[in-house]
Amino acid sequence: xKYSVNNYVGAFTQAIKMAPNxxxxxxxxxxxxxxxxxxxxxxxxxxxxxxVNEKGGKWINIETARESALKKEKIKHNFSEKDYIDFKxxxxxxxxxxxxxxxxxxxxxxxxQKLKNLFR
Amino acid sequence: MSYEIIEKLKKEIAxxxxxxxxxxxxxVTEVGDxxxxxxxxxxxxxxxxxxxxxxxxxxxxxxxNLEESFIGAVILGDAQKVKVGDRVKQTGKVVSLKAGxxxxxxxxxxxxxxxxxxxxxxxxxxxxxxxxxxxxxxxxDVVSRESxxxxxxxxxxxxxxxxxxxxGQRELIIGDxxxxxxxxxxxxxxxxxQDISDKRRGxxxxxxxxxxxxxxxxxxxxxxxxxxxxxxxVVVSAPxxxxxxxxxxAPFAGCxxxxxxxxxxxxxxxxxxDLSKHADSYRQLSLLLRRPPGREAYPGDIFYLHARLLERxxxxxxxxGGGSITALPIIETQLGDVSAYIPTNVISITDGQIYLEAxxxxxxLRPAINAxxxxxxxxxxxxTKAMKKVSGKLRLDLAQFxxxxxxxxFASDLDxxxxxxxxxxxxxxxxxxxxxxxxxxxxxxxxTIYMAxxxxxxxxxxxxxxxxSDKIIDNIEKLHGDILKxxxxxxxxxxxxxxxxxxxxxxxKGV
Numbered sequence: 001x002k003y004s005v006n007n008y009v010g011a012f013t014q015a016i017k018m019a020p021n022x023x024x025x026x027x028x029x030x031x032x033x034x035x036x037x038x039x040x041x042x043x044x045x046x047x048x049x050x051x052v053n054e055k056g057g058k059w060i061n062i063e064t065a066r067e068s069a070l071k072k073e074k075i076k077h078n079f080s081e082k083d084y085i086d087f088k089x090x091x092x093x094x095x096x097x098x099x100x101x102x103x104x105x106x107x108x109x110x111x112x113q114k115l116k117n118l119f120r
Numbered sequence: 121m122s123y124e125i126i127e128k129l130k131k132e133i134a135x136x137x138x139x140x141x142x143x144x145x146x147x148v149t150e151v152g153d154x155x156x157x158x159x160x161x162x163x164x165x166x167x168x169x170x171x172x173x174x175x176x177x178x179x180x181x182x183x184x185n186l187e188e189s190f191i192g193a194v195i196l197g198d199a200q201k202v203k204v205g206d207r208v209k210q211t212g213k214v215v216s217l218k219a220g221x222x223x224x225x226x227x228x229x230x231x232x233x234x235x236x237x238x239x240x241x242x243x244x245x246x247x248x249x250x251x252x253x254x255x256x257x258x259x260x261d262v263v264s265r266e267s268x269x270x271x272x273x274x275x276x277x278x279x280x281x282x283x284x285x286x287x288g289q290r291e292l293i294i295g296d297x298x299x300x301x302x303x304x305x306x307x308x309x310x311x312x313x314q315d316i317s318d319k320r321r322g323x324x325x326x327x328x329x330x331x332x333x334x335x336x337x338x339x340x341x342x343x344x345x346x347x348x349x350x351x352x353x354v355v356v357s358a359p360x361x362x363x364x365x366x367x368x369x370a371p372f373a374g375c376x377x378x379x380x381x382x383x384x385x386x387x388x389x390x391x392x393x394d395l396s397k398h399a400d401s402y403r404q405l406s407l408l409l410r411r412p413p414g415r416e417a418y419p420g421d422i423f424y425l426h427a428r429l430l431e432r433x434x435x436x437x438x439x440x441g442g443g444s445i446t447a448l449p450i451i452e453t454q455l456g457d458v459s460a461y462i463p464t465n466v467i468s469i470t471d472g473q474i475y476l477e478a479x480x481x482x483x484x485l486r487p488a489i490n491a492x493x494x495x496x497x498x499x500x501x502x503x504t505k506a507m508k509k510v511s512g513k514l515r516l517d518l519a520q521f522x523x524x525x526x527x528x529x530f531a532s533d534l535d536x537x538x539x540x541x542x543x544x545x546x547x548x549x550x551x552x553x554x555x556x557x558x559x560x561x562x563x564x565x566x567x568t569i570y571m572a573x574x575x576x577x578x579x580x581x582x583x584x585x586x587x588x589s590d591k592i593i594d595n596i597e598k599l600h601g602d603i604l605k606x607x608x609x610x611x612x613x614x615x616x617x618x619x620x621x622x623x624x625x626x627x628x629k630g631v
Binding site: 004006100101103104105106107108109113114116118 | 136138140141142143144145146147159160161162173188189207
């Protein structure tokens with residue numbers, strides 16, 4: 001990458017305040033110019049995270065082993081409306097749920113982790 | 121037996137506690153060349169041990185670079201196992217190893233794992249006695265130290281007489297490749313087995329091999345074993361095939377082991393062979409971590425790296441156990457260039473240096489010590505009275521000899537006095553030669569130097585000096601062994617001993 005994700009995020013979040021209508025198009029053009037368009041999804045996710053955090057919310061990742069185990073609405077009730085909740089399916093977890101907050105803190109209640117702890 | 125196994129498993133299962141709680145985590149975002157970039161873990165500490173949860177097993181890493189949005193970590197285990205997306209957890213610990221008396225006689229890696237196929241180092245019973253020693257630790261403060269007062273006898277005449285080393289000193293061994301640097305360190309280790317008296321207890325030696333060939337390390341271990349030196353030596357090996365991170369940790373691991381023995385009130389001797397390669401491995405890590413390069417592409421804190429390592433060598437006072445760590449770092453120069461970056465750094469950190477010269481080596485003067493450029497800044501206060509008495513004259517005579525030798529090349533006609541001085545100098549130079557792996561006990565060194573400096577060998581042909589002096593010492597040992605014993609025990613040559621020595625030398629000269 002020519003510039004780090006953080007640089008793009010910082011620049012975009014400032015630019016969007018100055019010119020809300022042009023910022024998104026400008027970002028795409030810039031990414032094409034610098035050749036970092038292949039990291040578009042990563043950058044957009046980082047921008048999204050930053051915007052959520054700026055509004056006082058948290059970026060929550062919830063991983064479960066199977067779709068059926070998810071009771072999305074029930075889980076959403078436990079968080080603030082400002083929070084963004086991202087649900088993912090990860091069969092490697094075997095059973096249970098893993099919650100990650102802002103990519104920094106994690107509550108791992110999966111069977112995979114319990115088995116790992118047992119044999120550690 | 122099966123009952124025992126079932127009971128053990130039952131205990132494990134019954135004792136399992138499911139205490140899931142929030143943990144700080146990070147995710148590997150980039151990995152390559154033994155370095156991992158980790159996002160998250162904003163509360164990680166510098167030098168903290170991290171646990172990367174790779175697919176098959178956990179891999180350890182050390183947090184090196186703490187940046188705004190990521191951590192640069194050095195992977196300690198198999199870097200191939202680590203993949204982008206792996207989760208990383210803090211351990212709250214710094215890198216440490218288990219230290220204990222059981223390490224003696226073993227070859228270990230910088231994390232304390234055995235490399236010598238002699239089985240586990242600490243059994244379950246020993247584990248309780250073993251202590252965790254962090255690889256990075258603050259050096260002892262000034263108040264808890266005392267000045268150097270006990271000698272470390274290397275068994276090498278030129279060193280013990282002219283560049284004495286004391287317990288707690290840091291003496292650099294510097295020279296080009298193949299000039300006998302390791303040989304001096306090994307002789308010193310071997311000599312510790314025979315240099316024990318009422319006033320000098322034995323030393324525990326730690327040999328740290330950094331970036332050496334495995335074959336060389338194996339040879340060194342074999343030599344130590346053959347000479348009986350392995351029973352008081354620990355070898356820490358980070359061979360050339362080991363990752364740079366492991367090589368970087370090796371001297372710190374050696375120092376941590378030495379600190380264990382120092383804290384037990386024992387004297388330890390650590391040989392860092394060599395710090396040039398250590399600096400290279402640190403440069404490699406720093407460049408991979410994208411730290412800004414400085415002179416010769418070394419990072420800016422390379423001086424601090426070696427200073428904080430060597431500052432841990434100390435002589436503790438009685439209130440703090442009275443133990444000591446003597447450090448013998450080795451530096452390899454390129455074409456005798458001592459003014460390069462790393463050599464000048466380490467010269468300025470240490471308390472003196474033994475400078476080995478390739479020219480002297482090829483002339484057959486071995487050990488190839490350049491007495492003019494070698495110094496010991498604190499060792500003379502630890503030198504025994506006996507050695508001080510005989511070596512004072514030796515230094516002066518050799519200095520005069522070197523001066524005259526240079527002058528004589530232009531003069532054809534010499535007066536008798538000059539001729540005598542040159543003859544004496546040649547004989548003194550000759551007796552300072554010795555083979556490797558055969559250190560000479562201190563009392564025999566005193567005797568040899570006494571003979572040469574007082575003219576007892578003046579009428580012996582130069583090429584026969586060593587053989588004759590060896591023969592005389594053999595005879596004195598057989599016929600007047602008590603003289604040697606007295607020098608060894610009292611550490612001095614008093615008037616009575618000197619008189620007896622003179623008469624027995626006179627006797628033997630007649631024979």
